[in-house]
Amino acid sequence: MLNAVSSTHKTEAATGELALIERIRLRAAAGKNSAVRLGIGDDCAILRPPPGHELLVTTDFSLEGRHFRRDTHPPASIGHRALARGLSDIAAMGGKPLAAFLSLAIPRALAADTPALDSFLDGLLALATQHGVPLAGGDTSEAPDDRLLADIVLLGAAPSGRALRRSTAHPGDLLYVTGSLGGSAAELQTLLSQPTPNPGAPFMRSHLAHEWAATESHPHLYPQPRIAVGHALLRRRLATACIDLSDGLSTDLNHLCEASHVAAELDAAQLPAHPLTANMSKAAQIAAILHGGEDYELLFTAAPATRIPRSIANVPITCIGRILKPRKKQPTMTILADDTRFTLEPQGWEHLR
Ligand SMILES: [Mg+2]
Numbered sequence: 001m002l003n004a005v006s007s008t009h010k011t012e013a014a015t016g017e018l019a020l021i022e023r024i025r026l027r028a029a030a031g032k033n034s035a036v037r038l039g040i041g042d043d044c045a046i047l048r049p050p051p052g053h054e055l056l057v058t059t060d061f062s063l064e065g066r067h068f069r070r071d072t073h074p075p076a077s078i079g080h081r082a083l084a085r086g087l088s089d090i091a092a093m094g095g096k097p098l099a100a101f102l103s104l105a106i107p108r109a110l111a112a113d114t115p116a117l118d119s120f121l122d123g124l125l126a127l128a129t130q131h132g133v134p135l136a137g138g139d140t141s142e143a144p145d146d147r148l149l150a151d152i153v154l155l156g157a158a159p160s161g162r163a164l165r166r167s168t169a170h171p172g173d174l175l176y177v178t179g180s181l182g183g184s185a186a187e188l189q190t191l192l193s194q195p196t197p198n199p200g201a202p203f204m205r206s207h208l209a210h211e212w213a214a215t216e217s218h219p220h221l222y223p224q225p226r227i228a229v230g231h232a233l234l235r236r237r238l239a240t241a242c243i244d245l246s247d248g249l250s251t252d253l254n255h256l257c258e259a260s261h262v263a264a265e266l267d268a269a270q271l272p273a274h275p276l277t278a279n280m281s282k283a284a285q286i287a288a289i290l291h292g293g294e295d296y297e298l299l300f301t302a303a304p305a306t307r308i309p310r311s312i313a314n315v316p317i318t319c320i321g322r323i324l325k326p327r328k329k330q331p332t333m334t335i336l337a338d339d340t341r342f343t344l345e346p347q348g349w350e351h352l353r
Contacts (some may be wrong), residue, residue, distance in 0.1 A: 007125030020106070020117055021140055027125055028135035035098040035157065036136050039327060043135040043300075047099060049157045057157035058089040066145040072191040075116045076123030077221040078150070083127050085246065087225035088296040089255030092244035094164040094234025095156035097131055097227065102138035105149040111142070120150075123222075131227055164234055164300070166185065167259035169241035173301035173323040175264060176308055178226050178315045178346035181249060182285060183219030185292025190276075191220065219274060223296040228313035238308060242300040250333065254346035256299065257323075257332045266321035268337035289348055290335075291347040 019030075025040050038046040049055055050262035062068060083100060090097045092233065102124070128135060133154070143149060158164075169213050173239040233239040244257045244261070249271075268271065274295075277285045301323055302308050308317055326332065 007069050019114075020111065023118065024102075024121065024135070024138070025138075027121060029144060033098055033132055033134050036134055038134040039099075039134055040138075045099065047100070047155065048138070049098065052160055053157040054160050054163065056090055056093050056095045056158055058086050058156075058346055059151065059153045059155070060085040060089070061298055062150040062152070064149065066174070066278065070148075072188075072194070073221065075119035076124075076126075077218075079120040079122065079124030080127050081123075082150045082152050083124050083133075083154075084223050084225050084296060086152045087127070087131060087133070087227055088223075088244040088246060089152055089207075090156035091225050091227045091230035092166075093156070093244050093300060094230045094239070094242065095158040097133040097154060097156045099136035099155050100128060100133050101153040101155075102135055103151040103153075104139060104140045104142040106137070107143045107146040109146060109149060117133050128167050132226075158234065162234055164230065164239055164242035165259075166241055166243040166256045169256060169260035169262050169301040169323050171323055171325040172304055173240050174304055174308075174319050175253075175266070175299070175301055175321040175323060176317050177245070177249070177272065177297055177320050178229050178312075178317055179224075179295070179297045179315075180272040180274040181245070181290075181295050181297065182277040182288035182292045183287035184223060184294040184296075185220075186274060186280065187218060187220035187274035188294075189288075194332060216278075219276065220294065223294065225296055226298045226313075226315060229315050229317075232312045233298075233300060238306055239300040239302055242298055243295045245295045245299055246293065248291045248347065249295075249299065250290045250344055251293070251346040252299055253333060253344075256301075257326075260323075261326060263324040263326045263330065263334075264321055265324055265341075266333070266335040268335050270318060270320045272316065272318045272320075287339070290344070 001028050028040055035047055035049055036045060037048050037264055062078065068078045068081065086100065087097055126134065229244065233242060241256060243252050245252050253264055273285060273289055279286050280288060311317055331343040335342050335344045
């Protein structure tokens with residue numbers, strides 16, 4: 001890793017690339033976190049986690065054609081989402097983010113598209129500033145083909161031995177979710193239903209910078225990682241286990257059940273639907289809620305005697321079911337709907353193709 005955010009391939013695109021590196025360097029300096037002793041500018045960053053804390057490390061690819069498309073995702077959204085995925089993982093462990101590292105493979109043609117690259121950085125750095133997490137290093141390279149690739153490494157910290165895990169739910173615990181579900185799938189469906197430009201079309205530019213503030217109406221383009229909620233769950237010792245909803249409720253609940261060796265039952269009537277799902281058919285709405293994915297809410301368990309507030313850090317919290325003892329030949333996950341119990345299979349969303 002070249003912590004100075006330096007170029008590994010000197011090409012004709014180098015001028016644009018070096019200019020980009022310089023812009024990243026200048027703008028990244030704005031984010032401050034006392035854990036970062038040395039950010040961009042040397043061979044390595046130097047981090048000093050708070051005393052009595054452990055480091056959390058998570059890494060996420062954002063691949064063009066797999067996680068985003070230029071004709072549906074504005075560059076600011078691609079930057080925002082790349083960082084949001086890492087932040088959501090830190091939130092799931094109850095941690096505080098310390099520093100982000102960004103590696104970019106940029107297609108040659110795109111290296112000259114300064115407005116698009118600036119907009120990508122705008123989206124990423126706005127979210128980084130919101131959560132006080134500096135961009136402390138990274139790397140750039142020319143992409144081998146015409147697809148953009150962004151890799152984010154995020155470091156966080158949690159008090160030693162206290163990071164929330166997905167493997168510590170107990171039978172009898174109640175199951176809770178933050179915010180609402182299905183919004184990301186609903187917005188993506190709308191985005192994909194727009195007429196598609198030709199392959200290789202330029203970035204969609206219809207989203208203006210000021211729309212970032214309207215994140216509740218853009219749960220897919222600008223998801224809000226629940227850092228403050230995760231941290232409160234840890235600090236106030238409310239949760240017994242926690243996972244973030246990246247792949248979809250049915251898939252991530254299954255991860256939690258398998259890791260904790262428990263079963264779970266959901267109450268369909270309690271599932272909080274995002275307002276964007278309101279116009280869907282009932283079947284499409286429940287599919288978006290259960291399997292939609294990328295809502296980046298937190299799914300957590302708590303002992304039945306623990307009083308869980310209706311909202312934490314201004315995010316509504318809903319009890320959606322309970323953790324059960326696993327039984328042989330019984331499904332791991334069930335869902336109660338209209339007094340009938342159904343088997344729930346993990347069917348999180350397949351990544352965008
Ligand atoms: Mg996760």
